Amino acid sequence: MDKFEQFIPYGRQHIDQADIDAVVDVLQSDYLTQGPKVPEFESQLCHLTGAQFACATNSATSALHIACLALNVGIGDIVWTSPISFVASSNCALYCNATIDFVDVDTNTGLMSINALTKKLADAEKTNTLPKVVIPVHLCGHSCDMKAIAMLAKQYSFRIIEDASHAVGSFYQGKPVGSCQYSDISIFSFHPVKIITSAEGGIALTNKQSLADKMSKLRSHGITNVASEMTEPSHGPWYYQQQMLGFNYRMTELQAALGVSQLRKLKPLVSTRNAKAVIYDEAFANTDLTILKPADNSQSSYHLYVVLLPQRLVNQHKNIIEKMREANICAHLHYIPIHIQPFYQTLGFNEQDFPNAMDYYHRAISIPLYPVLDSKAQQFIIDTIKEML
C-alpha cells in the first residue's frame, strides 16, 4: 500500500495570527486572570447559543464536575451517561461520590439509545434506582434526541447535563446546541482537538440563575464577593466569604482571549468541516460502511467523522486501523467503552452489560477530519479505505 508523504493527524487545531495577537495583547495587559476576557467569552457563548448564563472553566472536565455539584449530586445519588464517550463524562459523577451507570448506545449512531433509556428507566423505577442526573453525549457533534430525553426527564424526574464537548456550533431542531432548551446545563470543551480551542478550557451553560450562581462559586473556592449573598455584614473592603467547598477551576485571561478570537472563526470552521464530511459521505455512499450522521433535523459541527465497518470485516478492524497508520493516516477510535476501562471494571461492570457499545467499539473508525485537511490528503484517505474494503 502507498504511504502519504506526511503524517495526517486525526484532528488538528487551527491557529492564525489574530489568535496569537489576542493572546499577546493579554500578556501585555493588567490581568492574566480574573480580568475582562473571561466575562467577554462567556457573554459571547450566551449570544451564540441563546443560553442565559455561562460559567467558563479551565476544562470541560471541571465544568462537568461543578455542573453535577450544582445539581446536588452526592453520595447515594445515581448518574447515567453513555459508555461511548471520553471518561470525563462519567468521572464527574464519581468525583461527587455518586454511583455511575451507563445507558447503551444505538449502534448506528453511537448516541445514547432512547429505547435503552426508556427500558432502563422503567426497570429502575421498580427497583427504586432511578438516576438523579442523565448525561447524554453529543458524539461527533451529532446531537442526541434531546426532546425525547427531556420528555423522559419529566416523567421520571431526573435532571439533564448535556456533554456537548464535541458540539460547539452544532444545531438541534434549528436551535444551537448549548441553548439548554431541553436540559439543565450544557458543557462545551475547548481542548485543542475540539472545534475551537482555548488550549485548555470548558464552559457550562444554563438558563437557571441559581445553577449559574452556584457554579461560579464552585469554580472559585466556593467564595463570594457579592454583598447581597453574604450571611453577615461586611468586615471591611477586604471581606469575602467562603460559603461552600469549591475549587480553583478558573479559566485564565490568556485562554479566554484565545477562545474569543477562535469563536470569530466558528462558522467557517464548522462549514469547512461539513464540506469535507460531504466529500467522505459521497465517496463512501456506494460501500458497505455505516456512516455516523446527524439526525435529519440537526446540523453537526463534525468534531469527528466516524465510519463503522460491516460485520464481514469485524475481524479486520485492528488490522485496518494499523494499515492506515502505516500509510501515514492517523485513523483513531472514539471511544473505548468507558465500562471496560480497568478502573471501571473494578466498580463491577461487565463487558456485555452494554452489547451495542461493544459492537460499536469493534467496528468504529474515526478518520481524519479537520479544517486544514487538504483535498489531496483527503482523496488519499478515501482511496486507501476503499482499497482495504
Ligand SMILES: *Cc1c(COP(=O)(O)O)cnc(C)c1O
Ligand atoms: C474532550 C471531552 C471531554 C473533556 O474535555 P476537557 O476540556 O479536556 O476536560 C469531556 N467529554 C467529552 C465527550 C470529550 O470529548
